Amino acid sequence: MKINRNFDNLVPNYLFADVAKKTNAYIAAHPDKKVIKLGIGDVTLPLAPVVVEAMKKGAEDLAHKETFKGYPDYEGYEFLRQAISDYYKSFGVAVGADEIFVSDGAKSDCGNIGDIFSKDNVVLVTDPVYPVYVDSNIMAGREIVYATSNEANGFAALPDENVKADIIYLCSPNNPTGSAYNAEQLKAWVDYALKNDAIILYDSAYEAFITEDLPRSIFAIEGARKCAIEMCSLSKTAGFTGTRCGYTVIPKELERDGHNIYATWYRRQATKFNGVSWPVQCAAAAVFSEEGQKQIKENISYYQENARIIASALDELGIYYTGGKNSPYIWLKCPNNMGSWEFFDLLLNEANVVGTPGEGFGENGAGYFRLTSFGDRENTIEAVERIKKVLTNLSK
Numbered sequence: 001m002k003i004n005r006n007f008d009n010l011v012p013n014y015l016f017a018d019v020a021k022k023t024n025a026y027i028a029a030h031p032d033k034k035v036i037k038l039g040i041g042d043v044t045l046p047l048a049p050v051v052v053e054a055m056k057k058g059a060e061d062l063a064h065k066e067t068f069k070g071y072p073d074y075e076g077y078e079f080l081r082q083a084i085s086d087y088y089k090s091f092g093v094a095v096g097a098d099e100i101f102v103s104d105g106a107k108s109d110c111g112n113i114g115d116i117f118s119k120d121n122v123v124l125v126t127d128p129v130y131p132v133y134v135d136s137n138i139m140a141g142r143e144i145v146y147a148t149s150n151e152a153n154g155f156a157a158l159p160d161e162n163v164k165a166d167i168i169y170l171c172s173p174n175n176p177t178g179s180a181y182n183a184e185q186l187k188a189w190v191d192y193a194l195k196n197d198a199i200i201l202y203d204s205a206y207e208a209f210i211t212e213d214l215p216r217s218i219f220a221i222e223g224a225r226k227c228a229i230e231m232c233s234l235s236k237t238a239g240f241t242g243t244r245c246g247y248t249v250i251p252k253e254l255e256r257d258g259h260n261i262y263a264t265w266y267r268r269q270a271t272k273f274n275g276v277s278w279p280v281q282c283a284a285a286a287v288f289s290e291e292g293q294k295q296i297k298e299n300i301s302y303y304q305e306n307a308r309i310i311a312s313a314l315d316e317l318g319i320y321y322t323g324g325k326n327s328p329y330i331w332l333k334c335p336n337n338m339g340s341w342e343f344f345d346l347l348l349n350e351a352n353v354v355g356t357p358g359e360g361f362g363e364n365g366a367g368y369f370r371l372t373s374f375g376d377r378e379n380t381i382e383a384v385e386r387i388k389k390v391l392t393n394l395s396k
């Protein structure tokens with residue numbers, strides 16, 4: 001037998017696995033040190049009470065013959081899809097409940113959606129980029145082209161008319177750079193996709209962190225229904241990183257190459273995915289209830305305040321950064337022209353703080369570094385104090 005040789009083209013380790021390995025080695029060698037992790041974007045606050053109650057009730061349903069549930073619908077239960085559709089309506093975007101697929105998260109959907117597209121498509125990603133878009137397409141053997149995000153464009157790449165692509169991954173607010181597109185910039189991407197007969201795969205996992213007047217969905221942009229698929233997640237919005245629930249929106253009218261994209265994805269999901277469990281779908285629906293929205297917003301505000309604390313320290317130190325305002329990520333320039341892994345080692349060794357080296361997100365991440373605001377408040381304040389001390393000593 002032969003294995004998929006495209007795997008030979010991947011970098012040896014998944015970025016966050018690499019960071020975890022280095023961090024664990026440091027902790028094993030220095031058991032007396034308190035290491036603060038602001039690396040992987042994993043939440044620290046518990047699920048909202050109303051969500052936990054719904055999950056418990058869902059679990060209880062499974063204990064009785066009258067309320068027991070077996071396989072769920074492939075696209076998710078109607079009550080949850082309707083709740084998601086109403087949520088879109090709350091910020092002025094029309095998405096039908098029958099255009100939504102409930103899933104176990106945006107990461108899986110971003111990786112799996114490639115199943116429905118030919119290997120011959122050219123994939124465009126912005127660089128720096130969430131590694132899943134790149135790695136899943138390397139696994140499939142597709143050609144990848146890169147749009148440069150850098151200081152000159154505020155780490156928010158725009159389309160280049162001279163580049164031809166068929167599949168375009170966009171993430172806004174962006175992971176890792178924290179930048180968020182405005183309506184005009186997104187319109188430029190939509191126009192580009194329409195002109196090239198391409199499809200935008202829009203990752204909106206961080207939309208709930210938007211504080212300014214910016215689009216919360218690609219479907220807020222005219223023309224997007226004819227060229228976009230949107231993936232969203234409750235991981236960061238409602239603390240579901242371990243619970244697992246997300247959703248993908250495919251407009252019914254989206255067609256390519258003589259195929260309806262909704263129907264093609266439905267066919268794929270019915271073959272390879274048996275849906276999200278009843279208690280988790282009940283919990284997800286509770287996120288979209290009035291009380292659920294109130295409770296999750298308290299958690300989001302907590303993380304936003306962490307982001308503000310990190311950003312204001314960087315302001316004080318005069319360090320360039322993006323993000324923090326509409327995003328839980330802060331993307332900063334490493335001081336003294338340090339490389340991003342060099343800066344990672346410095347912070348780990350001298351401040352006992354873990355972040356994510358920018359170059360793990362692509363070529364344009366070299367010399368940059370990502371911190372997350374998902375830590376707890378006390379640790380975030382302590383990490384910031386330690387970073388300030390190390391960087392102040394560095395400039396002496």
Ligand code: MLT
Nearest residue numbers: 039040041042107175235
């Ligand atoms: C990150 O740190 O970039 C995210 O936690 C990764 C993810 O959502 O898969």
